[in-house]
Amino acid sequence: MPGTRLDLARIQAARRVIDPVFLETPLYRCEALEPALGCAVSIKLETANPVRSFKARGTEVIASRPGSPAVVCASAGNLGQALAWSGRRRGLGVTVVASRYATTAKLERIRALGARLELVDGDHELARERAAAIARRDGIRLVEDSLDLETCEGAATIGLELVDAGPSFDAVLIALGGGALATGVGHVLRARAPSTEVICVQPQGAPAMTRSWHERRVVTTGPTNTIADGVAGRCPIPEVLDDLLVVADDAVLVGEASIIAGVRLLFDHAGLVVEPSAALGVAAILEDPRRFAGRHVVTIVCGGNVDPAAHRGWTHPA
């Protein structure tokens, strides 16, 4: 197959530097979900750790390597929280730039972990510009999610755990935002489990990377409109799109009602509190059940940082 920027040996090396608290996460068949979804469903759960998302797999790799004594990143909240955790542990100064409209729970945790938090009056793309300006001004490292290989290699360790688990899956459903999770996990599956279909899922309200994948060129979009804040970018990164074109079998868009239904199903039948981005896989099954009927699908539940009141609203409509 044509190459990506990733490499299995580097992914295996990444696994060795990540704090074990983020590794070997639960992977289990969740039969209670299956009557509603019409297929066999396994959960790969990335929420039961100190930062409640998979992002620390990547920030652990960043923080473990000698380099700048301080870093800055733009984040919708999960990368920032993970970088704050990894940075605190290893004496790395961390600045996070986020939209002032980001999920409150995520911003609170970034502050609680001791990172410097700067809010911008705009969306994630504005936060990216501001983070880049801070890096230039202060001469510190700019951590760019999905572009920086450590973020992809960290995410890719989930792929190692999926293929090491033994039974092969017919398809893996991966939330698609910047692309680190999809290209990382996808790279490992392409190499080690080529018969498993790699399906990326993005909200209709934030479709830039999915459109780019279908058109095989970078397509930017106007303002995003989705509750799935973790995947709401407008400007795909060319290098990441190139990798995604190699590893993904499909990229699909789902509606907000399906995302909410997914959050609710995971609460009611699996006892899981997930953020909307982590329900994208379930939403994709709900929107196209015939595609998955009778197959064994694994969905990566990638994060659980959600405002409790918002979650109650989705799972218990008034």
Added chain:
Amino acid sequence: MPGTRLDLARIQAARRVIDPVFLETPLYRCEALEPALGCAVSIKLETANPVRSFKARGTEVIASRPGSPAVVCASAGNLGQALAWSGRRRGLGVTVVASRYATTAKLERIRALGARLELVDGDHELARERAAAIARRDGIRLVEDSLDLETCEGAATIGLELVDAGPSFDAVLIALGGGALATGVGHVLRARAPSTEVICVQPQGAPAMTRSWHERRVVTTGPTNTIADGVAGRCPIPEVLDDLLVVADDAVLVGEASIIAGVRLLFDHAGLVVEPSAALGVAAILEDPRRFAGRHVVTIVCGGNVDPAAHRGWTHPA
């Protein structure tokens, strides 16, 4: 120390026959809980598996050993679900006797897993009598939670994982019902981490084993009155009490309001859906914060089988 019925070598052997999906469960510091609790808190999470409780650790040991081709147990729901799962996997016929007032979600999962379910019009103690009668009538094995050593040995593997994790804890908070979890985990901690305080927690509305521990003799009670259905027994088993007297440092009772507050805290700040029994540890900290101030406590989140509507009621009072 005086002996219990348990033995470290047998517990290590148990670990080798349990399906790995139930082992090496998440263990992580949960700082988001700490401002509300005033101490360092780690979570040992037993809900992210196919039966959403720790009980399958014990039923895997039972089902792995040659013996009766069919078994019967009384259960508030979690043991029955776990036994149904382990039995289905190994071709063991399973009958579960439960109270018709048991949590609906638990009864539905027992049926869905293919076990025969018989309901009694009374509480857990009546279910125990009925299960014993079925065992005599059909000549099959009666699985008695906490009395049968496999149930204690399976639960005790959680203790191995706690002591293997490295950093020692000042105290471990363990839900106390029949006693398998407390005697199992307690035995391992006594042997391998003797400085860790072993604290059992039971609801005021189901205090039989706690009263027995304090009086050092079996004390039975009248009808239980608690939402913590998983620990609501009235008739402690003498052999289990004897073991508990050896391994527990304390046994405390908590009120219903604290249990509900614990369920809510775990939802709001840890993103966890737990059944009331799994919030007993947090409830104990809420009721006696000075005891734990400045210490590092681990609480075993032992189950997450809860009716979604009831959970919403506890976490979002009208």
